[in-house]
Amino acid sequence: MRQSRVLWLLDLLEREPRADAVINAVRKEVQALPLGDGRDFLHGRWLGHPLHPLMVQVPIGSWLSAAVLDLYPGRSREAGLLVGVGLVSAAPAALAGWVDWAELHRQQQRVGLVHALATSTAVGLYAASLTCRVKGRHAAGRAYGFLGMTAVALGGMLGGHLAYRQASGANHAEEVPHIVTEGWHRIGAVTDFPVDRPVRRSVDDVPVLVVRETGGAIHALAERCSHLAGPLSAGTVRDGCVQCPWHGSVFRLSDGWNVRGPATAPQPSFDTRISEGHVEIRLRQHDRNGQVRDEAEAGQRRTKTGAHEHGS
Template identity: 65%
Template sequence: MHTHSVRPTHRTHPTHRAEPRRTAGPGPVLRAVERLEHSPRPDGLAAAVRRVVRAAPLGRARDVLHGVPLGHPAHPLLVQVPIGAWVSAAVLDLLPGEGRAARVLIGVGLGAAAPAALSGWTDWAELPPEQARVGLVHAASNVSALSLYGASLAARARGRPVAGRALAFAGLTCVGVGGALGGHLAYRQAAGANHAEAVPHTVGPGWHRLGPVSDLTEGRPVRATVDGVEVVVVREPDGAVRMLAERCAHMAGPLSQGEVADGCIRCPWHGSVFRLEDGWNVTGPATAPQPAFDTRVVDGRVEARLRRAPGT
């Protein structure tokens, strides 16, 4: 009897590593905007304009322009009227006819552009350099649009409807450029975003132990950490321990370096004032309140838990 060895009938193949997918990098437009972000050339002009905007005697209207009563920036809301009016005028300009309705819409857009621009400049004056540089070109595009729409109305009044329509379409092009830069500011650079929004999604439920209460000096803000999230802790004159998220909702400024007065803490970067008791934004430019924590003292040590909305 003969025995035969059985050999496997399948063949083994060398292991192949997957080639990384080659994707296109940023396009020329995005590269140009990124170069603008990092170019210091506009900084001198930005500083001069910022001084003028901050010196304007707006009083409490400044908070309204920031959007504090709304809980989010007012500028994106206000720009809807001029943009909507001008897009509607463009549609009417494509239709045959005398074009009176288009002229009315262009005028409405010009009138509504004033409060939108004022709110935009108010927000812009509190932005860091990278965002301020893009914001200047955003504003320049919109100023160009205003000039072109004004010239369009003048041309139509002089009986030159073709030139008036051409100027209006040029204005709409500038509005589009400005809108694209505004989108870059809002979504790429997070201008106007709530920079403390992630805190409720990061801090776990329940009580978290911190350091000894004896380490806290009355009225002096101290930076600490709760479940990996930075917080600012203040011991008030009555012995109450107050705690807020450390990074300001406006532009992530360090609140522990701010000033404490009258039961509030002031951000050292742009001056937003938050109530220590509950994190409410008393004054802007912050439009969102600061996440607040409940505190208690157990065996001489501070414990904290994130204060969540009822029902969450």
């Protein structure tokens, strides 16, 4: 079977470097925006997944509804109202999208730039549609609206490619609990882990980050960042957290919680213990409330004497 022509064009777009200078300039501008804590809000860290796909439902839904009304005579006023709602809601949705885009891989940014151009074209066409409707040129308003819907469809297709083919907003650590087998896994002698330095180990072919703190506690997390699979073992350990070297996401070593984005999902974490001078880990299990199962056993794991278990 021959490759889809559309996929061939998209693969070609991913490899096309001629817009990279523009991408670099726009990325720097977006990253320099004084958003403060609002940046994590726009990433969707509080939501647990990117906010942009949720926000775009309002303009897309409004414009699609306007297109349906435009198929019926005498409903141009109501359609114009929906066009206006879509235009107003498109601005915050676009801001969230740009904030996410600035922290993607280059191949994703190339597709994302064209996605943004398509949606910007749609906004321009709908602005023209609304202007025509206000001036009483309803036929032209409907024509611009249908052209805008075409641009929205193109932008949506590119957005789907970003999300599903390129996994731009996916949790890149989600598979860890499904791969690591149950039980304790020995990963090395205690002396193999320098104090306060990230070390990479592997369990069932899954990379694991291990950090031994000055006080003796040992922490273990999935090593590939949930944002875009950055190597946390090459990151910086500070104040009980590790920072991803690729895009700056910060995770708490004790439980993998994503303290700062762009990561929207925490890192899978491991229980740890010392047995006969060796470090052993097992995947941490949580109940429906997010609490570690078997609190009595968790208390035992927190002891720091050599043969006793302690929690990471």
